[in-house]
Amino acid sequence: MKEESMNISNLITQIRTLCKETAALLKTADSLVEKNGWSTITGSYTTSGNSSSLDDPIGWVPELLYRYYTNTEEYPNKLLYVAVILDNRYDNPAYPTGGKDKLEEPILTAGYFDYGDEKIVNNSVWKDVYCKGYFFSDGLSYDGSIVTLKPENMKCFSDKTTDGSLVNRKLKSLALPLIDIKDTAKIEKSVIQPLLTDMIQS
Amino acid sequence: MLDALLHGKLSQKQENMEDILTSFVFGMIKYLPAKDALFPFLAKSESQFGNRPLNFLLHETDTTKVDYEFWPRLEEKKCKPCEPDVLITITQQEPKGSKIFILVEAKYRSEKSSYSDESEKPNDQLAKEWSNLKQKSENQNATPYLVYLTADFGFPIEQINKSQQELEDKGRSKGEIYWLSWRHFPSTEKSGIVKDISKAIHNKLGLKLYEGISVPSVVPITWKFTKTTISRPFKWSLNPVEKVKWSFNSK
Numbered sequence: 001m002k003e004e005s006m007n008i009s010n011l012i013t014q015i016r017t018l019c020k021e022t023a024a025l026l027k028t029a030d031s032l033v034e035k036n037g038w039s040t041i042t043g044s045y046t047t048s049g050n051s052s053s054l055d056d057p058i059g060w061v062p063e064l065l066y067r068y069y070t071n072t073e074e075y076p077n078k079l080l081y082v083a084v085i086l087d088n089r090y091d092n093p094a095y096p097t098g099g100k101d102k103l104e105e106p107i108l109t110a111g112y113f114d115y116g117d118e119k120i121v122n123n124s125v126w127k128d129v130y131c132k133g134y135f136f137s138d139g140l141s142y143d144g145s146i147v148t149l150k151p152e153n154m155k156c157f158s159d160k161t162t163d164g165s166l167v168n169r170k171l172k173s174l175a176l177p178l179i180d181i182k183d184t185a186k187i188e189k190s191v192i193q194p195l196l197t198d199m200i201q202s
Numbered sequence: 203m204l205d206a207l208l209h210g211k212l213s214q215k216q217e218n219m220e221d222i223l224t225s226f227v228f229g230m231i232k233y234l235p236a237k238d239a240l241f242p243f244l245a246k247s248e249s250q251f252g253n254r255p256l257n258f259l260l261h262e263t264d265t266t267k268v269d270y271e272f273w274p275r276l277e278e279k280k281c282k283p284c285e286p287d288v289l290i291t292i293t294q295q296e297p298k299g300s301k302i303f304i305l306v307e308a309k310y311r312s313e314k315s316s317y318s319d320e321s322e323k324p325n326d327q328l329a330k331e332w333s334n335l336k337q338k339s340e341n342q343n344a345t346p347y348l349v350y351l352t353a354d355f356g357f358p359i360e361q362i363n364k365s366q367q368e369l370e371d372k373g374r375s376k377g378e379i380y381w382l383s384w385r386h387f388p389s390t391e392k393s394g395i396v397k398d399i400s401k402a403i404h405n406k407l408g409l410k411l412y413e414g415i416s417v418p419s420v421v422p423i424t425w426k427f428t429k430t431t432i433s434r435p436f437k438w439s440l441n442p443v444e445k446v447k448w449s450f451n452s453k
Contacts, residue, residue: 004425014418024355024412031356035250106415182414184355 015061022084025108026067028184029082032192038069038080042127049128063089066131070120077115078199082191083131084108084178107142108181109134110191111173112199113151134173142175144190146198149173172198208402220310223407224287224351225272227387228306230399232270237262239396240290242388244304247349247380250357255380256304256347259292267293278337282323284330287351291344301344305335308351310384314361318368328365332377348379353409357381384409 001009023046030040046066051059066083070076088103111133134140137149149171174194181187206212212222231239241259248254269291277283292302307328314327324330332348339346352358358381366376387403390396404410 007424010418017416017418020408021412021415024410025415027355028412031354034356034359178415179417184412187412 022065025084025181025187026065026082028187029067029110029192032184032188033069033080033082033196036071036192036196037074038071041068041070041125042066045127058089061089063087064128064131066127068125068127068130072119075199076119077117079113079115079120079125079130080110080195081112081131082108082110085132085135086178088135103135105142106178107135107175108178108191109173109175110195111146111171112195114170114172114202116169133171134175140175142177144174144176144194146172146174146194172202208398208406210406220308220312221287223310223384224306224308227384227399227403228270228272228288230395232268234395235264236266236268236292237264239388239399240268243386244290244349244382246386247347247382248357249380250359250362255378256349262292262294265295267295269293276331276334276338278334278341280323281333281337282321282325282330284327284334286331286335301342303335303339303342303344303346304349305331305346306349306351307331310353314365318364318371322372324368324372324374326365326368328362328379329368329372329374329377332365332369332379333374336374336377346378348377349382350379351382351384353384354381355383355385355411383411385411 026046033039047062047064049059050062051057053059064083064085066081069080069082071078071080084106085103086106109131111131113130113133133149133151133154134147137147137154140147151169151171172195174191176190181191231243234240236259241262244256245254245259247256271289271291273285273287274289275283275285276289286305287308288306290304290306292304294300294302316325316327316330318329319325324333328348328350332346335346335348338344350358350362362379362381365379369375369377384403384407387400387409388396389400389404
């Protein structure tokens, strides 16, 4: 086999390894939130918005992988999510705001939407967009601190709806470089616990 | 079996069969000193809240006697019969001298084989197995533990809670039911059977816990497709078609 062929084979193997490891990360997140009464609303689905068209090869490989959770008994008005964002594949100028910066590195982002007095209706969740909340915001660093964001002020969200359903909703979110998420303990201590604690306190 | 799995000689269907996996793992480690593989593995069994009640196994000595019974049929009084995967009997030496039953119900890609029903006796697979194990332990003055061995990344809350619920609903006390994952099988750098089993479980079957994202060294691809110009137009040679000689008659 020629060296170039081997390089392509290695690249494909590496992509598949990345997919398997990301799946392990998200399944671990599933089990950690489940202990606290949350369950996924998306079954085993973890990605959407990808292309199978010959005219859109950029869209063949996902840019993000997500899990959305609800806890209808304790928090009927909260939508929790954990997601891995690998890149900004279309260089979409809607995120980061203004398109001035590119996503510099793959991140793990997580957060929760507070629907106020409303209860969450599962099919109203835009699976491919909601988990980009942190990503849509300018000037945020990937240091794991929780920030409060207003979806109604975020261009990409407000473009998605004309019925004002995002008005008065609140998003609290964090992000960390993907390579810093080394094991189950890190997911629990730096991602899940801080968000659930924040939810209780707020 | 181990070599067949490591060298990819088993079909996908065979690799997915939990009985084969159970037989392969426990069938191998029964020939090893329990402190090398069995005890470190079972010690990772945990409760919903992360407690590890079998941690004491790590302190057992070589004189502890361990017996394995594969797919035993249990049919105690006031219990529906069942056939769990492995019954491990641990007999501690004097002065402790106590007997411990650890019943392992192993799953790989499937869930429980039976669920709660309206009958008087527990019917859910784990509830049924726990009822039998408890009765058997009382008869033989042993301490019972039921280990639900799965491929999950975390405690399968719903599955175990449903079993516990059926026990409670049918007037029985909650079971000592703990969870263990194939992913917990101990890794070792020491060569030998444990390393080979570990390789088969973690690498071949991909049953490992999340250990971070491996950072690949990407080699730049140096080739690319180039656009070629077709030098002459396509020439289609078609077979001649006979003229149609029939026609519809008017009625």
